[in-house]
Amino acid sequence: MNDLLRLLIKTFENVGVKILAAFSSVGGWLISLTIFISTYFGEARTNMGYIILAAICFDLGWGIASSMKRKQFVLSQCITKSAMKIAIYLSIFTMICLSEKGLNEDWYISSRVGCAILCAAELWSVCGHILILSPNTPVVRLLSKYLQGEISRKLGIEESKIEEIMNNKEEPK
Numbered sequence: 699m700n701d702l703l704r705l706l707i708k709t710f711e712n713v714g715v716k717i718l719a720a721f722s723s724v725g726g727w728l729i730s731l732t733i734f735i736s737t738y739f740g741e742a743r744t745n746m747g748y749i750i751l752a753a754i755c756f757d758l759g760w761g762i763a764s765s766m767k768r769k770q771f772v773l774s775q776c777i778t779k780s781a782m783k784i785a786i787y788l789s790i791f792t793m794i795c796l797s798e799k800g801l802n803e804d805w806y807i808s809s810r811v812g813c814a815i816l817c818a819a820e821l822w823s824v825c826g827h828i829l830i831l832s833p834n835t836p837v838v839r840l841l842s843k844y845l846q847g848e849i850s851r852k853l854g855i856e857e858s859k860i861e862e863i864m865n866n867k868e869e870p871k
């Protein structure tokens with residue numbers, strides 16, 4: 699019995715040491731915070747957060763490809779914009795989830811709508827990049843009239859010249 703008690707005390711001491719070690723670094727705090735947020739919001743909301751992050755990463759990838767085609771690639775700007783998007787989008791999504799959790803924990807309608815809206819914004823940007831890379835992509839070509847503002851902003855040219863470029867299949871300058 700004494701051996702069992704000593705083993706139990708030693709185990710508790712080891713757990714305490716491990717907890718102190720984990721919280722003695724910034725990485726330990728970040729991991730703990732991530733786990734807390736994941737368990738607090740539950741699986742469905744966490745998965746929606748991952749979907750938003752994936753949408754931002756897709757936009758980053760297509761943005762890098764289109765800027766390389768235009769020979770205007772600046773990695774630091776791409777990373778900075780994506781980091782800002784992550785911070786902004788996840789702040790918005792966190793506020794939606796917190797308010798929803800306060801109203802009814804199992805509702806999920808607000809978080810699903812919020813996730814859909816944030817992903818749609820990224821999809822719009824991705825379509826603009828795809829149209830810059832490959833103007834003859836059939837599905838995206840259908841949206842070209844609506845994407846002219848997005849493409850104009852990305853290329854830094856007037857909206858009126860976009861249709862001309864699309865029709866002549868010229869390379870944007």
